[in-house]
Amino acid sequence: MAGPDVAWYLAVSSFLFGIGALGVLIRRNVLIVLLSLELMLNAGNLALIALARHWHNGAGQIFALAVMAVAASEVCVGLGLVVALNRRNLSLDVDRLSELRG
Amino acid sequence: MSGLVAASAGNALVWLVWVVAAFSCLASGVAVISFSNAFYSALALIGNLASLAVMYLLLNAEFVAAAQVLVYAGAVVVMFLFVIAYVGPRREAPWSGGPGWQTVAAVAAAGALLVEIVVAVGLQASGSLSSESPVGAAFGTPAWIGRVFLVDHLLAFEITSVVLLVAAVGGVILGTHTRRTDPAIIGPGGTVREREPEPEAVH
Numbered sequence: 001m002a003g004p005d006v007a008w009y010l011a012v013s014s015f016l017f018g019i020g021a022l023g024v025l026i027r028r029n030v031l032i033v034l035l036s037l038e039l040m041l042n043a044g045n046l047a048l049i050a051l052a053r054h055w056h057n058g059a060g061q062i063f064a065l066a067v068m069a070v071a072a073s074e075v076c077v078g079l080g081l082v083v084a085l086n087r088r089n090l091s092l093d094v095d096r097l098s099e100l101r102g
Numbered sequence: 103m104s105g106l107v108a109a110s111a112g113n114a115l116v117w118l119v120w121v122v123a124a125f126s127c128l129a130s131g132v133a134v135i136s137f138s139n140a141f142y143s144a145l146a147l148i149g150n151l152a153s154l155a156v157m158y159l160l161l162n163a164e165f166v167a168a169a170q171v172l173v174y175a176g177a178v179v180v181m182f183l184f185v186i187a188y189v190g191p192r193r194e195a196p197w198s199g200g201p202g203w204q205t206v207a208a209v210a211a212a213g214a215l216l217v218e219i220v221v222a223v224g225l226q227a228s229g230s231l232s233s234e235s236p237v238g239a240a241f242g243t244p245a246w247i248g249r250v251f252l253v254d255h256l257l258a259f260e261i262t263s264v265v266l267l268v269a270a271v272g273g274v275i276l277g278t279h280t281r282r283t284d285p286a287i288i289g290p291g292g293t294v295r296e297r298e299p300e301p302e303a304v305h
Contacts, residue, residue: 009161026209035143039150042151062247065262084277
């Protein structure tokens with residue numbers, strides 16, 4: 001195969017997942033936490049597609065497409081929550097959103 | 103001989119594209135989590151998605167790369183930008199406003215997760231990653247994806263549509279929820295009535 005081995009793709013995927021996990025843990029803004037979740041999902045997608053190419057198995061690419069649909073659903077519900085929080089004039093700081101009751 | 107030279111030049115080109123894509127992928131990932139303004143973070147996510155799409159193209163996943171650009175850059179990031187603009191510039195504690203140990207613990211937990219992934223992948227797959235299976239020209243094309251998705255994985259396809267429907271209904275319900283603080287202004291069916299105009303002062 002021309003180009004980098006699958007291990008290089010897995011390395012990039014691991015580091016991207018680590019960056020996303022760091023963003024989820026360290027940031028306090030709900031919107032940036034959601035963006036970091038997207039980073040983590042994309043890292044998973046990259047690993048799936050790299051291994052689908054490696055083993056010549058189409059299920060990996062199908063799984064990646066399903067992950068994209070799940071990511072779109074997650075954004076839909078998450079941004080709906082952000083809009084609902086904003087309507088109630090609540091803070092978007094995840095440390096202050098520790099109760100389910102507004 | 104000339105074929106060999108051309109092959110090695112193509113190999114070097116693939117490596118060059120890969121290095122640029124991988125570097126911009128990681129750099130824009132760091133940018134996403136380090137901007138204090140969420141708008142810039144969402145814009146950095148577009149760069150991350152584009153460089154990931156380039157890597158998908160290198161991995162013979164043309165359809166997934168196109169879907170990535172359409173679904174993420176076309177729909178998800180636009181929705182993010184819309185909501186960020188709707189919420190407005192609320193810069194409250196962009197970085198950890200909590201105690202310092204929280205930051206340290208977050209960095210330690212993320213680092214532990216990364217180490218765990220690297221160790222798990224290295225232990226599980228280090229032996230089998232070197233042998234490469236050849237792929238045909240049809241691998242990753244829309245026709246091939248369609249056949250695999252709609253014949254072999256039809257149940258996953260249908261469940262995906264149900265998940266998207268449920269998420270859309272949930273998003274609409276969350277988005278149209280009216281404020282319940284003042285029951286007087288909420289009419290029947292949860293609709294918000296206009297306040298009655300104040301009666302004019304009578305002289």
